[in-house]
Amino acid sequence: MKPLLEHLDDLASLVDSARAGSEVSTLPDAELVEALTAVGRLQRRVEALLIDAVDEVAARSATPFVGDRLTSRFGCHDVNELVQRTTLVAPQTASRVTRAARAVCGERALVSGEALEPLFPAVRAALDAGAVGVDGVLAATTEILTAGRRVGRDERLFADQALADVALGCGPDAAPPVCADLLRVQAHAWATAIDQDGAEPKEALQAHKRGVTLGTPGLHGVPVRGMLLPEVAAQFQQICDALLSPRAGVRFDTPEHDDDQGASDSDAPTSGPADTRTRAQKQHDALATALGVAAASRQLPTVGGAAPTLVVSVREEDLSRDSGHAYVDALGVPVSLGAARHVACRGVTQRISLDDAGRIRRLGTEERVFNKHQRRAIALRDGGCLIPGCSVPAAWCEIHHVDEHARGGATHTDNGVLLCWFHHRFLDTHGWSIRMDQGVPLVKAPRWYDPGRGWRAVTRSPTRLRSRVLRT
Numbered sequence: 001m002k003p004l005l006e007h008l009d010d011l012a013s014l015v016d017s018a019r020a021g022s023e024v025s026t027l028p029d030a031e032l033v034e035a036l037t038a039v040g041r042l043q044r045r046v047e048a049l050l051i052d053a054v055d056e057v058a059a060r061s062a063t064p065f066v067g068d069r070l071t072s073r074f075g076c077h078d079v080n081e082l083v084q085r086t087t088l089v090a091p092q093t094a095s096r097v098t099r100a101a102r103a104v105c106g107e108r109a110l111v112s113g114e115a116l117e118p119l120f121p122a123v124r125a126a127l128d129a130g131a132v133g134v135d136g137v138l139a140a141t142t143e144i145l146t147a148g149r150r151v152g153r154d155e156r157l158f159a160d161q162a163l164a165d166v167a168l169g170c171g172p173d174a175a176p177p178v179c180a181d182l183l184r185v186q187a188h189a190w191a192t193a194i195d196q197d198g199a200e201p202k203e204a205l206q207a208h209k210r211g212v213t214l215g216t217p218g219l220h221g222v223p224v225r226g227m228l229l230p231e232v233a234a235q236f237q238q239i240c241d242a243l244l245s246p247r248a249g250v251r252f253d254t255p256e257h258d259d260d261q262g263a264s265d266s267d268a269p270t271s272g273p274a275d276t277r278t279r280a281q282k283q284h285d286a287l288a289t290a291l292g293v294a295a296a297s298r299q300l301p302t303v304g305g306a307a308p309t310l311v312v313s314v315r316e317e318d319l320s321r322d323s324g325h326a327y328v329d330a331l332g333v334p335v336s337l338g339a340a341r342h343v344a345c346r347g348v349t350q351r352i353s354l355d356d357a358g359r360i361r362r363l364g365t366e367e368r369v370f371n372k373h374q375r376r377a378i379a380l381r382d383g384g385c386l387i388p389g390c391s392v393p394a395a396w397c398e399i400h401h402v403d404e405h406a407r408g409g410a411t412h413t414d415n416g417v418l419l420c421w422f423h424h425r426f427l428d429t430h431g432w433s434i435r436m437d438q439g440v441p442l443v444k445a446p447r448w449y450d451p452g453r454g455w456r457a458v459t460r461s462p463t464r465l466r467s468r469v470l471r472t
Contacts (some may be wrong), residue, residue: 011046044133047097051127051134054083054097055105062108100134103141119145119156122164131167131177139184140167143191150195159190206230240286243392243420275389277422285422289396292421314340320407338428341404370399370416377413383460385420386441387432392420400424402436414439 027035058079060070067073076082083094104124106116118124123140126132132140140163144151151159162171166186169177178186206229215223228236277285311328314337318324326340353362370378379394397418403409414436419427427434431446435455442455459465 015042041130044127044136045130047133048127048130050087050097051101051104051137054079055101057082058098058101059108096138097134099142100137103145104137120160120164121157122161123167126164126167129168131164131169132180132183135180136167136183139180140164140187143184143187144194147191147195151191152194155194159187159194163187163190236283236287236290239290240283243286243289243396244282282422285420285425288425289392289421292398293396312340339425369401369405369411374411374413374416375399378416378418380463381413381459381461382418382441383462383464384418385423385460386417386434386443386458387419387423388443388445388458390420390423394418396420398424400427400434402434402441417441 024032024035057070061072061079061082063069071078071082074082076085079098080091080094083089083097084091087094089097103120104118104127106118108115120137120141123132123137127137140160144156144159163183163186165171166175166178167183169175206227209227210229210232212224212226212228215225275282312326312335314326315324318326318337322337324337325334326337328335328339352360355361378399379397382394382397384390384394385392385397397420399416400419401409401411402415402417405411409415417434417436423430423432431448433444435442435444437455437457440457443458444450444453444455447453
């Protein structure tokens, strides 16, 4: 019988020959897809062998005497470390292979060392047939294993067979084999159906593990890690979906004054500008919006007798020169002057004069930025975020001083426009320009979006849009 290592050397040589003998980039579409399918089959079979090898390493490292363990003899702390060193994978990948081995490789008999029936024999058969790999094994078994003793042996084996049939493409509906993600959906349905105690034990575990931690501020920002309860995550997802929905298109009103030699309304774009943010960046901005709305709601407990308030401090001379840093008091880290202007524009400002020694010479009163009556009027005029294509509604928007408040801009409806958190925070860097013309906001788009770069009146207000229709 040919030794296993020789077979593996032959397989590696065959793969190298296949790569050297055919350029993937030259394959026709149909052949490329067939090649990708064949590579997937080969990968799953190799992963089956990897699972067997890791299971054997685990069995030889399960002795009570540390010095007798295989891992110890090769200078490794545990199985995970040995898998990392030998296969050059990340710790998470090594852990996934080890968990897959526990699910589809039987434990060893204490006396004979013989392998017993695995927890999921049908999924094991699907692994041997090349229908699933590590991802598929974990997708089919993880949720049921999490239920533990709440799932009886007969129920587990019944679900095991049903999931294996789905993976092999021989289920009752004769559907073709499914990918790991769809297999996970099926496994979740089985786990909830056969778990006798329902969701309560899992909910208790989730409640115990919940938490959010802010890391140490670094070069790229403040890291966030933690675990959300499902209903909290769902609520956050709903907020993200509401704020990030691309349901609103561009709305240009007819400008009464246009002193640019730019385009007329007939040149206006007819679809929203491209949003280059990643999904993660959009969800960050949605969280920032939700936090701002919550802080302004006056429904939160007070801190030191006042509502939770983000305090950003900056020297007046730095702000006037547009050079230097501002500081967020809660974290004590420097932020840009743009961040300081953004916070001041949407909240209140208070001027404090210090002498050279640091003594407080004058303590100014808080200057409220726009009051609720002004906000209602501006919301009626603008209808939502002023940037064309943005769908954030008026209630979630902030009010931006077109002429900066820090430079003497008036807190008046003729100087305020609605902007969402993202467009307000990064207005200076994204190429959009805003000006007021007799109390009507006009927007100039970036050149990549509107080559004519004309000033255009923009609105999402139903009342103004109806008036526009009636005028035509």
